[in-house]
Amino acid sequence: MIEFELSDGQKNMQKMIHGLAAGLMRKWARWADDNEHKKVDEWVNFMWGALKGMGGGMGGMSKPKPAAEGEKKEKKPGSQNMQLAVMVEELSWGDGGLYLAMPFPGLGGAAVMAAGTPEQKERFLKRFTEGKPKWAGMAITEPGAGSDSAAISTTAVRDKDSWVLNGEKIFVTAGKSALDDSEGFIVVWATVDKSAGRAGIKSFIVEHGTPGMKVTKVEHKLGIRASDTAAVVFEDCRIPLSNILGDPEVKKGFRDVMATFDATRPMVAASAIGVARAALEEVQSQFKAAGVPVRYGVAANNLSAREKDLMMMEAQLKASRLLTWRASWMADAGIHNNMEASIAKAKTGRAVTWLTQKAVELLGPVGYSKKILVEKWLRDAKINDIFEGTGQINTLIVARRLLDYTRTELK
């Protein structure tokens, strides 16, 4: 079928989150932006209560598991990815930074969910169903390796009953929250054999408070200031052998780990769409209050510049959302969506950057002022074209799929 109706369950959930976003999130949005690195306790505690109630928030992002050759697909298509896309859009409409600052398993938890042994899932994820608020993070980027994640040089050396980590990670979302402010953990990419390149890269789970690991810095950013972005240094940091993610007997390569991005990239796009939608709605509301007509159906050549800009903003947002939903639907349906996930992220990152900048432009001095949130939404939106694969990297992935080229054929 080709159809575009959210289920009643999805609509109800969307409505509920919208209420939360309009109330609690918008209440703290400006304060959180002005008070970078301070937590909004009311937000943290409320969401923690809600998440615990939902079983720790791991009902979400799942990597599509396509049926094996010839195997009949009996499984009914799920809707978890679609559900999450709707939720993430709504939360981000509330506030892009506070959404990321929620105490929840996040990318770190998703990695454990995707690749962890049953014992690891219990050990690391159970904490999200009980006790005080906790965070988890994912540590990949290093000062010398961002887009080229295969070039990381944090090392993991096996020593008796431990792995010993050495290196430095930067840009770890919720890194400080996970390691210093709560009983959380981070998932760290390290190499067990630099000469093996990609094949030597494994993921390791590092608990808060582990000796030899230190949060050295929290970044001052353009936007999403409510979310802490940390630098973490490892100096002979010892972790149990059982903290290597997944079963060491199972050959889980670099490519498999990268594949989890197929599930998470559409969610980044969904978040971007929420922020952009907030900006679009602000412009619509200001125009309406000023009596600016928006005449759908009038020939494009006869529309005012304002009308045309506003309509293109609307169209670009819809286009982005449709591409994002497509990628999410494919994940739910078990259809390989590597190209579509990158399309969603690349296109949305670009569209949302343009849209939020347009919103400030169209609102003139009013858009530039901190009296309203539009300027903040421009700053918040920009990150979506950068993290979890820059727009350029995602475009590269799309191009390789389109051309059926390898990494060496298209650099």
Next chain:
Amino acid sequence: MVAFMPSDDQKMIQDMARDFAVNEIRPKAHDCDENDAIPESVLQAGWDLGMVNAVIPAPYGGSGMERSAVTGALMCEELAWGDLSIAKALLAPALFAYPVMEFGTEKQKQKYLPRFCEQKFLRATGAVVEPAFDFDLSALKTRAEKKGAGYVLNGHKCLVPLGLSSELYMVWAALDGKPGYENVAGFIVEKGAAGLKLLEREKNMGLKALETAELKLENLEVPAENRLGGDQGCDFGRIASFSRVALAAMAAGVGRASMEYARQYAKDRVAFGEPIAHRQAIAFMLAEMAWEIDASRLMAWEAAWELDVKKPEAFKEAFLAKLYADQAVVFVTDCGVQILGGHGYIREHPVELWLRNGRGFATFEGTVIV
């Protein structure tokens, strides 16, 4: 549910249209453009497949298939991928038949619909576009004034597909020249009507293979019974929306043709020791082309679905879908020429044709309908 998978029936129609485009349309496209003509056999072959009349209800002689804007969008993309002129020619009769089918009086349906279910391709069309730079569906300059029980039409139309050779015309005019979709009425005009002045065949930048005409309405008298829908009139906004989603889907088709051709060229063409597709500048253009086409398609699908389930926002969504697709196809077809470099400028390759056709979408209101 939110889903992006054509049903089995839709897939069948899509495959039929695709096969037709690959085998019957594309091989002829270049010559048709060069010679300003479409062989009758192509139009008849499409007619035989039921492209127009499959959805006409059985009581009037059609196959009674469910009319769906989504299905139409699937078909339109494939046909336009083949060639835009030929696609529009194949579907021109629907410009008359479908408004009658949805909004005609019973008498109008009985009089006209069976003619679309006969063996021979019936030349029929719709006249809506007007030759002014501020042409606007929401403010047509063609006027219809009441005269006695009937109407008299005055105005000037252009880009009328099969406009010189049609038997039947659905002419769109503003009642008393008033603006607004709610004031637009359709008038059934038969070939040879007094006051219907067919001017010469047009020469346009693109759509060269398609016979399009400019025509004048000079005190053209239309009896009341020939007003579409009688006194009830019709929902022109809805009709315009069906046209917009069809065109947005066609824009995706033309764009896709350009992207696929440029992609293959870029993989074959060697410069500086490697295929040019190895260079980011080229590869990134192709990636962007691909997602703009995907975006256009999905926008068309969503608006089409809203029309099918009669959502109140359908009018706005169809308008936005076309607004988006119009600019996307210009971008895509321009990239298509650019990737071929000098060769893209030469008519031996089809990319320049697709650029010429692509540029027209922003103007083509109401020239195709699903």
